[in-house]
Each structure stands twice: as structure tokens, then as C-alpha cells.
Amino acid sequence: MTTPQTVDEVFLRAAARDDAATHLVLPDGATVRYGETLARSRRLAAVLAAAGIGPDDRVAAFMRTARELYEIYIACGLVGATAVPANGLNTARENGLLFADCTPSGLIVEAAMLDRVPADILPGSLRLRLVTQGTASGWQSYDAALAGAREHTGPGRSRADGAGLIIYSSGTTGAPKGIVLRQQGLVDNARMASGALGYQATDRFLTILPSYSSFGYSFDFLQAGLAGASTVLTPVFGAAEAVALVERHRVTCLAGVPTMFVRMAEHMAGRDLGCLRLIDVGGGPVPEKLKQDLRATLGCETVESYGLTEISPVASVQVPGAPARPGSCGPPLPGVEARVVDEADRDVAPGQPGELIFRCGTIMLGYWNQPELTARTLRGGWLHSGDIGTIDAAGHLYILDRLKDMIVTSGNNVYPKEVETVIFDHPAVQSVAVVGLPDEVRGETVRAFVVPAPGARASEADILEHCRRNLARFKVPRSITFIDELPLTGSGKIRRFMLRELAKAHGAGR
Numbered sequence: 001m002t003t004p005q006t007v008d009e010v011f012l013r014a015a016a017r018d019d020a021a022t023h024l025v026l027p028d029g030a031t032v033r034y035g036e037t038l039a040r041s042r043r044l045a046a047v048l049a050a051a052g053i054g055p056d057d058r059v060a061a062f063m064r065t066a067r068e069l070y071e072i073y074i075a076c077g078l079v080g081a082t083a084v085p086a087n088g089l090n091t092a093r094e095n096g097l098l099f100a101d102c103t104p105s106g107l108i109v110e111a112a113m114l115d116r117v118p119a120d121i122l123p124g125s126l127r128l129r130l131v132t133q134g135t136a137s138g139w140q141s142y143d144a145a146l147a148g149a150r151e152h153t154g155p156g157r158s159r160a161d162g163a164g165l166i167i168y169s170s171g172t173t174g175a176p177k178g179i180v181l182r183q184q185g186l187v188d189n190a191r192m193a194s195g196a197l198g199y200q201a202t203d204r205f206l207t208i209l210p211s212y213s214s215f216g217y218s219f220d221f222l223q224a225g226l227a228g229a230s231t232v233l234t235p236v237f238g239a240a241e242a243v244a245l246v247e248r249h250r251v252t253c254l255a256g257v258p259t260m261f262v263r264m265a266e267h268m269a270g271r272d273l274g275c276l277r278l279i280d281v282g283g284g285p286v287p288e289k290l291k292q293d294l295r296a297t298l299g300c301e302t303v304e305s306y307g308l309t310e311i312s313p314v315a316s317v318q319v320p321g322a323p324a325r326p327g328s329c330g331p332p333l334p335g336v337e338a339r340v341v342d343e344a345d346r347d348v349a350p351g352q353p354g355e356l357i358f359r360c361g362t363i364m365l366g367y368w369n370q371p372e373l374t375a376r377t378l379r380g381g382w383l384h385s386g387d388i389g390t391i392d393a394a395g396h397l398y399i400l401d402r403l404k405d406m407i408v409t410s411g412n413n414v415y416p417k418e419v420e421t422v423i424f425d426h427p428a429v430q431s432v433a434v435v436g437l438p439d440e441v442r443g444e445t446v447r448a449f450v451v452p453a454p455g456a457r458a459s460e461a462d463i464l465e466h467c468r469r470n471l472a473r474f475k476v477p478r479s480i481t482f483i484d485e486l487p488l489t490g491s492g493k494i495r496r497f498m499l500r501e502l503a504k505a506h507g508a509g510r
Contacts, residue, residue, distance in 0.1 A: 005160040006183040008077030022230040041074035045152035051128040055080035062086040063110035064235040065211040080157030085212035096121030160184035178368030185362035189312040190222035192333040201228035213491035214309040219255040239263035250275040257283035257492035312362040336360040357382040407436030428458035448477040
């Protein structure tokens, strides 16, 4: 079979290579073969086609990580439709906005989540409504629909350059937007990332990232599928449960955001986790201490990657076994060009900070229904990431922060990541987030939110003194606010805008 160019072709090839190979391990421990996943996906494709769903249609899904979500992705490829996975944490209001924006022809919802899909937000464009893992009045049972369908056996109708996926951003900066990704862009990006990390058919993945996120989709679904590996499904992330699943199912590869591994580290003592061979940490600034601690605790390769949904989604990754470059998230993937530019899009000197911009064949088609935003983001043929970083003389990337998160206090630039790295080194700190708040005199002030380490006696005075010893005076937070947990998106990223609102509500900006 030729090299896959579309998502459905990835799994057609995987099943043709070994249809009896284990594809999924379900939450109840049952296993699903690649051939079974393909057969169920073909039956779902027949159900979609019978409802008149095909190219130029969209199928929205609202569910936690589940085998049905993988089947939806493959089936949409078979009929040429575009899959639109909604964030599993969405409220009814947020779902209503998403449905109104993408006007899906099909909607597939997990029964336990139907309370967040009330009838008054259902779009008039719907031709098919399916409910998974249960039944509901007015909804057709997903399992019953598949049981009554014959497998779709015709050729896949997806175009390599056509839309394969719309991911609505989880909104670390506030307003979500629909990011339209090409079929071949998704597959090529996953192939490059999988090749760089050396994934094999003998590997076993665990879905600590939600499969409705771009990174969960790429890592546990597409990259695993390209390798012919198996994936252990867990509906939602829980730190203790994730560690137990790694041990029970002998998971070899994990990908997640820093906050996930900070929480998992609390539950690793006494566990047999020697099965792990590779951990990929990304999706936000990664403290060097966290990577060192994971290597010391687990004895496995721990690398850092960087990406954004708009690039489908991996831009760079540390190559396992390569000499360590502290703070780096590796060189760009093959075929990815990266530059660092100033406000006028002029290149800056190597090692100097600026906005990271990219050019490659896996960049998004654009933002759904937002042509002006698309034009601004893709100006000059380069994707403007909105992230501040540097590139060293060897071409390795270093991420400093989100452009919008940079704090300007009394004319000085403060990168939250730098302050967070120092605070994270304090033994009484489990996790931390730093934001800037308006100040009439300084423009902005630096504020830190800290989740104390379990059993630790953290004090504001101790942490501030630690900061004064390790940071220039203008970078030291004006205050430390202790909270039980950081507000996170569904994919585990910090929602800084919520921290700013929390600080304002409590008068911390004065």
C-alpha cells in the first residue's frame, strides 16, 4: 500500500499489515484489534453516508476519550466529512456557540454528557443524532446504528488537501476559534513526529491527553496508528489512576503537559514503572527540574516538544539520545522552517528573543469563518505563532512564553516562564503560574499563584525571599497567592486569563 495521505488510509494500512494486532485497551481491560476498529469505523461510515453526510459536511462529537471518538475520526475520513471534536469540559453555552459556528450535519454525544447538549442549542443543520454508551429519547443509539449497518466498502472520499479536522481552541487566552486542519497535514505531521521519536509496533501508549485535543489526537491516535502500536484508553486524566494504568498495562510511551507529570510524580513511589521508555513533555513551558526529576525517578528518556494546533500540531522535538540542551524543545521537525522575528517581521540575531514563525506543508487551512484572523496569522506565507522564543546557532528552539503573556513592568520585559521556573524549584511548591496585572505606576506588576506541595508548609515570605535570591528585582512577584489548584483547559494548559480575573476580584491588582 502507498504511503497514507489521509487519516482513514493510516488505519486501512494498519489493519492490512496486521488486523489481529491489538489497537486499543478499553477501560474495562478488554482489547480491540485493528481489524475490529476498522470494521466498526466502516459501519459508522455507512450510517453517515445513509444520512447524506459526505464531503463538505461536518460531524461534531461531544464525549470523553473513547473508542467511539477514534471510530468517528476514521469514518469521517472514509466519507470525506470533517470531524469536529468538542472539548469534553464544554458547558451548554460553549457547545451552543460551537454548533452555531460549525453547523454540523451529524452530532454524536456520550449519554452521560447530554445535559450539556439541550434541545435549544441543537442546530437546524443536523441530519443525524447518535448517542453513545447509553440511550436517550430523540437520539438514535450508536451501537444499534452500527449493528444495523453494513460496512462501507467503497474507496475513501477524503482529499489529501481537504479539511480533516476542526479543533476549537481551548482558550488559554479567552475566546475559542475553530482551527481547520488538512488531512495530509495531520498525517504528515504525525509521521514526522513519530519518526523522530522512534515509535514502534511494540509500543503501548496511554491517553492522559484527551483525544479531542490536537496533541491527544496526534500522539495517541495518529502517531500510534502509524506505528501500529496499541493505546490504553482512559476517559479522563487522573494522576493516581494514570500511574496505576502505566504499571498494569506496561505502558511504554507517554505524552502530556507539565502539570500532568507534576501530579503523577506524587504517586510514583513504590510502583513498577520500568516499562516506560519515553516521556514527551510539551504543551507549555517545561521546567528543567521537572525533566530531571522524571529521568531520576523513572530512568527513562524524557524529551521536550513544542507545537501548536495550527501546525497540526508538532513543530519541534528533542531527539531521544541526542546531547541534552537544557531548556530546549529540540530542532524543528524535518520540513519545518522556523524563524524568530521582531514586531516588523525582521529576523533577530541568533539567541535573541522574538516571535516564532513557521513555514511548512502541515500548516492549517485557516480559522473557520474568520478570514481576517487567518490573513493576520498567515501573513507573508508564515504562520505567526504568538509565542516568544529564541533559536540558537545550531537551530534548536527555546520557548520563553506566549507573546500575550509577557509582562512589561516599568519598561522591563518579564517572561512568566522564567519566574515560574525559579518558584518551581522551591521545595514547598507543587505547581505555579505567573501573570501580569495592570498597575497605574508600573504598567503591570508580577503576580504568582502557587499550589503548595502536599504536606509542605509554604509561606509567602519564604517564596519571595527565594525569588529575590534568584531573580532581578523587577522580576520578583509583588505577591504570592496560594490556591488549591490551577485552572486548566481540557488539555491541561493553564488558563491565565482566569487567574487575572481571580486576582482582580480579590483586589490583588492594587
